[in-house]
Structures are given as C-alpha cells and as structure tokens.
Amino acid sequence: MLFVSGQVMTMVPTMNPDIPSPRILSIGSVNIDLTAYSPALPRAGETIHATRYATGLGGKGANQAAACARLAGAACGVALVGRVGKDAFGTQARESLSKFGTDCRWLSDDAGNGTGLALIGIDARGENCITVIGASNMAVDVGDLDRAQAAIAGARVVMLQLEIPMPAVIEAARRARAAGAIVLLDPAPAPHDGLPDALWAEIDVVTPNETETERLVGLRPRDAAQAADAGAALRAKGARAAVVKLGANGVYWCDATGSGFIHPFAVTAIDTVAAGDCFNAGLALSLSEGRPLGQAVRFAAACGALATTKRGAADAAPERAEVEALLLT
C-alpha cells in the first residue's frame, strides 16, 4: 500500500509475524556527517584546502540505534523511527544503519526534503566547527509515529533525543509511556529555556551531560556531590530517574530506589565524539533486559568509556564482549 502524507511518500510497514517486534526503538535524527580535516579552520570569506575528508553516519537518533544494534548483536531487535531524504545521502544512511543490524522498517523516505547533514571542519589541534542542516529530520511528525505505532506498542525501551521537532518528541514519549515502555531522554541539544512540562511528565530516565544539566536545572555539576543536587532537581522537574554524565569524571544516577556514583573506567581515550550516544545505547539495552538502574548505568559507563578508545561516532560503538570484559576489571 502506498501512503502519502504531507511530503512523505513511503510504504506503510506491516508487522511481519516472522520478524519479532523490536525490543528497543530510537525515535530521532539521521544525518550523514561530512568531515573535512585541514591545518586551520577557514575564517569568514576564506577558502582553504583540506588534507582529507570522511563521510559517516551521524545524528543522535541514528548513532544510538546503530550503537545499540551492534551491542545487542544478531537477533537484536533495535529499530529506528525517523526520516531520510530520497537522495544519495539517504541511501548511504540506510546502508550504514543496516550494516550495524538496525531495523529500518520505520525509517521513511521524505520526498520533499533532503537527508540531514552535518558539515564538520576539524583543524590540526582538533578544534572543530559544525554546521547542521536538519532537513528531513525537521519534518518528523505525528504521521511518522502513526506509521510506527505497532512498533511503539511492542517496545520495552524507547530512546529519544532532541534533534527532531519538540512536538514529535513529546508525542513519542507520551505514546511510548502509555504503551508501558521505559522512556529514555538524552536532552541534547538542550534548549536554552529548558524542557516543556508536557515532556518532563513522560520521562522515565533523563541523561544530561554537564552543560545540558545546567540548561535544564541551572546547576553545572563538577563532582558527585554537585551531581546529586542536580539529580534531585531533575527528578523534581518530573523525570522518574536522572543520570548525570560527567564525561571523564564518571556518572551519577538516582531514582526512587536509591542513588549511586560510577567512577570512570580506565581507558586510553583518543576521541570522545558520541561517547554519550554509546552510553545511552548501553543504558537502553541493559534496561530492556530488566536490570535495575544502577547496574544498567555501570554497563552504560563501560560502553561510553570504550567509545572514547576509537575514532568516529557510531563506528566507535563497542561490541558486547568488549563491554563484558571491561566490566570484569
């Protein structure tokens, strides 16, 4: 059946009884990252020559889905709900997601918008400047959720981020929670004026880093004690649990049953890009297996730490065996 809604033209996916309903969904953005490496970044009006470039999968929705699929392995049941353009970048994104094992049945082709892009410049010192073109990501709406309703209804964990329009995020959270799924929100990029109350009410676990925490509750945590204050403030907003990520300084968690601080795993970090996405992927997988929050956060912290030992975004995602080995140290 061909379904036409606004600018989207896509096949309506049906739930094939031979393919189990996904256990974990990421509802969010898909980008292709185009990265140019040059000795210095260009100033306004300047043209420079890069020494090399790379293209790869990006967007927090796609990164988290891909990382989670790699972690979960063969019969993983990790799906992505979102949009790509009907262009070469959309084809590249689909191929890349499929290589990780991500179920793309609910990834729509948007006939009216191109695929989301991130244009990234990196200089010799590792400084970067990034231009994001949201494109089809900014067209994600309730129609995408309608098409994915059967998947939302069957999911154990739904991962959300803030790179698609806020009304779609709120409605996705509402539907997922109503269906009994655990709703994970990575509040990135965090709006300057915080989150709407309608979203706070639907969040099971919110996972900000230091700067996102400051935008959400006005506190910038630098250690475990400050993270505990921030965690309490995040729960007072309405989230049932808070996980405050402090990068190389560890991670704090709290929920109705208690709280804890996980010290960072000792790794040799070479690139922290998407450590947070791999962390959230691990958290989603572990929660989907019924682990309590403290155990799930420890698993996630090992995933985040391993992601810093490889270059790239989704490409830096570890496999489960690597995570289990690090957890034994």
Ligand SMILES: Nc1ncnc2c1ncn2[C@@H]1O[C@H](COP(=O)(O)OP(=O)(O)OP(=O)(O)O)[C@@H](O)[C@H]1O
């Ligand atoms: N250098 C590191 N050593 C060990 N663990 C790390 C390191 N950096 C990150 N981690 C782990 O990964 C988690 C997520 O990293 P971080 O706090 O940088 O997230 P983030 O800011 O959301 O990341 P990004 O936006 O770059 O994806 C941390 O809470 C920590 O558990």
